[in-house]
Ligand SMILES: Nc1nc2c(c(=O)[nH]1)N[C@H]1C(S)=C(S)[C@@H](COP(=O)(O)OP(=O)(O)OC[C@H]3O[C@@H](n4cnc5c(N)ncnc54)[C@H](O)[C@@H]3O)O[C@H]1N2
């Protein structure tokens with residue numbers, strides 16, 4: 001859903017056309033992509049379906065957890081120090097009485113403790129069964145509260161068990177079930193359609209000269225899911241304006257996406273139609289180019305029906321860096337997730353300056369250092385394939401030993417340990433919890 005105030009470029013207040021403004025920096029572009037969306041509506045879903053969604057409303061305890069005092073052992077509920085006369089289970093106990101109880105059973109009124117089976121012995125006393133402590137029973141077995149799980153020891157009625165904003169994992173769902181919830185209110189996930197463009201793009205086998213093998217079709221669905229979206233339709237078109245118009249307009253009656261990602265056609269040649277098609281559909285550009293490399297021609301637009309369109313450049317690495325710059329914060333905002341700022345690691349190598357633009361370089365994280373990968377040209381996938389994240393090297397470059405902004409990739413363990421398990425917004429700042437592991441902590 002589009003935010004009410006849509007801005008372009010670096011001005012927060014005016015509606016200056018994008019082309020008249022300097023391209024925003026990488027950080028500004030990320031912030032702008034985040035700020036231009038408001039969260040999608042929430043919906044109530046059955047517990048099991050809520051895993052992987054962001055919780056929209058706190059899950060609270062309807063009653064104390066556990067809601068009654070129960071036995072932690074198989075044995076006897078006892079009143080007093082023994083020996084005890086064994087009575088009917090479930091009835092209130094008077095001093096000197098005991099009754100059989102199973103693990104999880106309701107502790108009867110009057111019971112001060114539970115004597116576990118191994119610690120007691122039963123004799124027929126003639127007038128009834130009598131329970132006594134075994135001589136080898138552990139000390140303290142009859143002390144008040146022994147082997148009783150008191151009511152409310154896990155939570156009190158009204159306590160917040162899972163705060164709104166949490167990305168729900170299976171254990172959260174189990175906790176909600178324990179607390180008596182049947183459905184949870186979750187943030188709707190954005191539906192993301194993909195339009196792959198380019199008549200030179202082929203989808204199988206080895207491409208001939210002048211053709212390229214499609215790198216986006218096989219990976220984008222998974223990356224969209226990893227960013228919290230629901231992959232929708234995937235359409236392939238050539239390079240004509242008519243095809244662009246009809247693909248962005250969408251087939252009549254088709255389920256509308258919240259976001260459409262296009263690939264290619266962000267340049268300004270005769271076969272690049274992103275901007276013209278958006279304009280013809282009554283849309284407007286929210287971002288037109290970013291001061292970064294690769295990926296500088298990336299575009300973000302809004303259509304009158306509330307849809308966002310992300311224009312990824314055709315070059316494969318450029319497209320993925322543009323997706324992390326624009327798509328990642330946009331999808332986070334639509335899901336009511338916090339804005340994710342870059343962390344910092346120490347650079348393991350010098351990176352030369354590139355005046356006026358941020359260099360996005362796939363890198364590996366080794367013992368707290370970030371090492372730029374090789375094979376990171378805008379059209380290459382080889383460097384990214386082995387990377388843990390990417391460096392966002394400022395225009396002035398970076399020297400080995402200096403801190404450099406870094407971000408994890410959605411498919412690496414670094415991402416899992418920083419962001420997808422972040423829970424509440426307050427916990428969502430980047431912090432590696434395992435400094436002893438391969439990934440050392442980020443510097444602030
Ligand atoms: N005169 C200029 N030319 C270019 C500029 C510029 O500033 N001035 N910028 C260059 C940069 S940087 C980029 S990035 C690209 C952006 O190009 P487009 O978004 O218009 O993309 P295309 O021209 O359609 O394709 C570029 C490149 O990517 C290949 N491609 C396209 N789709 C796929 C796919 N599905 N899988 C793999 N590869 C794909 C396509 O064949 C081209 O090689 O413009 C530069 N030019």
Ligand code: MOO
Nearest residue numbers: 294295296318378
């Ligand atoms: O920005 Mo292009 O994205 O360098 O390949």
